[in-house]
Amino acid sequence: MMTKDSSxxxxxxxxxxxxxxxxxxxxxxxxxxxxxxxxxxxxxxLHAEETGPVIDPAQPYAPRQPHFQAKxxxxxxxxxxxxxxxxxxxxxxxxxxxxxxxxxxxxxxxxFQGPAGNLARPQYAFRQRGQTGKWVxxxxxxxxxLTDDIAFVxxxxxxxxxxxxxxxxxxxxxxxxxxxxxxxxxxxxLGSESQELPAYVAxxxxxxxxxxxxxxxxxxxxxxxxxxxxxxxxxxxxxxxxQGVTSGENRAARLLLDKMNARHLAANPGxxxxxxxxxxxxxxxxxxxxxxxxxxxxxxxAHVLRMYGADDPxxxxxAAFARNCILARRLVERGVRFxxxxxxxxxxxxxxxxxxxxxxxxxxxxxAEIMDQPxxxxxxxLKQRGLxxxxxVVWCTEFGRMPxxxxxAKGRDHNPxxxxxxxxxxxxxxxxSHGMTDELGQKAVENVHPLYHFNATILHLLxxxxxxxxxxxxxxxxxxxxxxGKIIPDVLA
Numbered sequence: 001m002m003t004k005d006s007s008x009x010x011x012x013x014x015x016x017x018x019x020x021x022x023x024x025x026x027x028x029x030x031x032x033x034x035x036x037x038x039x040x041x042x043x044x045x046l047h048a049e050e051t052g053p054v055i056d057p058a059q060p061y062a063p064r065q066p067h068f069q070a071k072x073x074x075x076x077x078x079x080x081x082x083x084x085x086x087x088x089x090x091x092x093x094x095x096x097x098x099x100x101x102x103x104x105x106x107x108x109x110x111x112f113q114g115p116a117g118n119l120a121r122p123q124y125a126f127r128q129r130g131q132t133g134k135w136v137x138x139x140x141x142x143x144x145x146l147t148d149d150i151a152f153v154x155x156x157x158x159x160x161x162x163x164x165x166x167x168x169x170x171x172x173x174x175x176x177x178x179x180x181x182x183x184x185x186x187x188x189x190l191g192s193e194s195q196e197l198p199a200y201v202a203x204x205x206x207x208x209x210x211x212x213x214x215x216x217x218x219x220x221x222x223x224x225x226x227x228x229x230x231x232x233x234x235x236x237x238x239x240x241x242x243q244g245v246t247s248g249e250n251r252a253a254r255l256l257l258d259k260m261n262a263r264h265l266a267a268n269p270g271x272x273x274x275x276x277x278x279x280x281x282x283x284x285x286x287x288x289x290x291x292x293x294x295x296x297x298x299x300x301x302a303h304v305l306r307m308y309g310a311d312d313p314x315x316x317x318x319a320a321f322a323r324n325c326i327l328a329r330r331l332v333e334r335g336v337r338f339x340x341x342x343x344x345x346x347x348x349x350x351x352x353x354x355x356x357x358x359x360x361x362x363x364x365x366x367x368a369e370i371m372d373q374p375x376x377x378x379x380x381x382l383k384q385r386g387l388x389x390x391x392x393v394v395w396c397t398e399f400g401r402m403p404x405x406x407x408x409a410k411g412r413d414h415n416p417x418x419x420x421x422x423x424x425x426x427x428x429x430x431x432x433s434h435g436m437t438d439e440l441g442q443k444a445v446e447n448v449h450p451l452y453h454f455n456a457t458i459l460h461l462l463x464x465x466x467x468x469x470x471x472x473x474x475x476x477x478x479x480x481x482x483x484x485g486k487i488i489p490d491v492l493a
Contacts, residue, residue, distance in 0.1 A: 052471055053189055060225040061199045063191045066463025071427025071493070072392035073193065074332045074339070075186065075458065076382075078375055079170075081210035081344030082353030083163065085401035085412055086420040086441060088364060091154055092126045092135035093441040096403055104404055104440070112161050112414040113357060115407040119440065123361040132431040139368045142376035148431045149379070150424045151491035155435025155444035158399045158416035158451055163347065163355070166398035166416065167212040170451055172220065173480045177212075180220035180471075181228065182455055183338040185480045186462060188219075188226045189469050193335030197294065200338045201331055202228035206320035207352045208345030217340055221473040228340060233297050233323035294330055297323045308377040315369060322374035329381055332391055343371045350411070354397065360411040379424060388425045392461050396421040396454075403440040418444035421454060427461040427493055434490045449488060456485040457492070 053064050087093060100121035108116055124139040130148035137144070160166040165175035172179040180188070183200040192199030202217035210216055217228030297310065305311045310322035321343060328339045344353030350363045375395070382388045400419025401412035418437035424430070436446035456466040459480065466485040470477045479485065 052469075055188075055223070060223065061187070061192045061195060063193055064189065066190060067465045067468055068463050070461070070463025072425065072461045073390040074335075074337050075183075075392045075394065075462070076328050076332060076339045076341060076378070077182070077394045077396060078371075078378075079210070079216070079340060079342050079344075080354055080371065080395070080397040081163075081167065081205070081342055082347075082350065082355035082397075083166070083399045083401065083414060083419075084354045084397040085356060085360065085364075086154070086418070086437070087122050087401060087403060087412070088124055088139055088360070089137050090152055090420045090422070091400075091437060091441050092137075093122070093403070093437075093439065095439040096441065097121045099440070104442075107404065111402060111406070113406060114413075116402070116413070117405040117407040117409070119403055120405040120412070123364070130431070132433075134431075134433060139364060140372045142372045146376055146379055146424070149383075150422050151428045151430065151432040151434065152420055152422045153434050153449060153454060153488060153491065154418075154420045154437060155446060155448050156419050156421055156451055156454060157444055157448060158419075161399060161414040161416045163398060163414075164212045167210060168215055170396060170398045171212075171216040172218075173452060173455060173482055177215055178220055179478070180222045180226070180480070181215070181217050181340075182458065182480060183217055183228050183340055184219040184222050184226040185469060186338050186459070186464070188222050188471075189464055190337060190462065192337040194337075197291075197331065197334055197336050198229035199336065200226065200228045200340075201336055202230045202340040203232050203324045203328060203342060204230060205342045205345045205352075206232065206234055206317055206324065210342055210344065210353075211346050216342075221478070222471060228338075231295075231327075232320075233295060233327045234320055294334065295327070297326050297330075300326060304381070307381065309373040318370045318374065321370050322377070325374040325378040326381075329378055329385075329387070332382075332387060333385070343367075343375070356401070357406060357411040357413065358409045360401075362410075382425070391425050392423065392427065392458065393425045394421070394423055394458060400441075403442050415442065418442060423457070423461075423491055429491055429493045432491055434488060447488075447490075449486075450484060452481040452484040453486045453488050456481045457488045460487050461492070 056062060087096065096119060099119045101118045103118050104116070110116065122137065124137045126135045126137050128134065129136050129144050132148055134147040136147055158166050159169050160175045168177065168179070169175050171181045183202070187199040200217070204210070217230070219227035304326070308322040308326055310319050310326060312319045312322070324341060328341045331339050344367065346352065347355065350356045350358065354367055356363050379393055382391055382393070397419065399414055399416040402415045405411060406413050418441065434447060435444060435449060437443060438445050459466045459469065466479060466481045470479045472478070
């Protein structure tokens with residue numbers, strides 16, 4: 001006869017068996033669903049482990065395959081620090097001429113640096129250029145001649161109206177410090193065709209570094225090997241040349257060190273930090289041989305120096321920037337993946353960069369003279385050498401300028417709500433003007449694109465999926481384009 005206790009125990013065992021069956025069926029259903037999901041993701045190439053490249057620490061710069069067929073193999077970014085006014089360069093607004101010196105109806109009373117003044121016409125004449133008839137400013141006559149080759153994006157927006165955070169946002173996709181730069185993401189993903197030179201080179205303006213300095217070419221939380229190496233035609237890589245030894249002695253010492261390093265690495269297999277350090281020293285040793293020839297700008301033919309303006313005896317800053325442009329071309333010729341070429345230095349009241357608050361016309365006369373001819377010559381030179389078939393050239397600035405002058409001044413305040421950057425070269429549709437600001441050039445109103453979209457398009461041209469290129473940091477899968485990436489298809493060939 002079953003007692004009360006035995007009855008309860010039987011019910012408990014029966015309930016546990018039922019619970020076990022339910023758990024088994026539920027677990028199986030989840031597992032089967034997971035297997036199906038994994039299969040679907042795998043078929044689309046979207047497994048999480050595929051977001052980052054497999055990197056050999058002993059060869060961090062070895063070339064790696066893109067996610068899909070690339071249009072461009074390497075990139076030159078011309079970064080104009082200080083926020084170039086779109087209204088004096090690429091974005092023609094005839095209404096500004098009509099409304100010159102009149103108040104903006106319903107406009108802001110105060111902007112970034114103080115009270116707003118009246119609307120101000122473009123400070124340079126515009127005229128139509130090339131087969132497209134694109135209206136471009138007389139301020140930049142050399143670049144204006146190339147507009148048929150360029151894809152303009154007139155409707156970009158930034159998340160900051162302050163130079164430092166806006167430089168961060170343009171270069172890294174975040175306004176805060178500590179995130180990887182575009183060049184670091186690219187070289188992390190693709191490595192480099194050159195094993196004699198750095199994969200990523202940043203060339204500061206001869207007048208100084210941009211406001212946020214090394215954040216613009218820093219590796220952030222990516223491996224340090226992928227940060228940019230700074231150099232210029234004026235200042236080659238520091239501490240590279242061996243002092244007090246002959247070239248033969250230097251070569252013999254390197255051979256001995258190679259043998260010792262190989263022996264030490266064999267005794268410590270699997271030590272990725274050691275392998276990475278040895279790789280960086282070996283690159284430095286190879287650079288001792290390649291850098292002197294690379295930096296010999298004077299070996300260029302006289303007509304090339306003249307085309308860039310590198311022989312200009314009247315303007316030392318222009319000549320120095322021109323030599324940096326030649327250096328950029330020589331770097332991509334030798335397989336360097338990513339070159340960041342800066343025009344404009346640190347905050348200086350607009351005297352050393354494009355920050356035209358108080359005397360825009362007077363200061364832009366200076367900056368345009370330095371930038372225009374060398375930058376245009378760089379594009380022409382790449383084209384005549386056949387390098388534009390594989391090189392993407394990007395012209396960018398951190399934000400734009402307001403359509404009115406600041407009260408009591410002859411300059412324009414910061415404007416993150418609508419500005420222009422452009423692309424030319426490999427994979428770019430030429431002669432395109434995409435997006436639009438309002439009739440006064442203050443705000444993007446058609447095909448509005450945060451800078452995430454501009455960077456996503458650059459990655460796409462390099463054969464990289466902006467969603468798949470990620471790196472886990474502090475438990476978050478980080479991307480250059482955050483979660484807001486989108487390609488701008490109208491600028492793609």
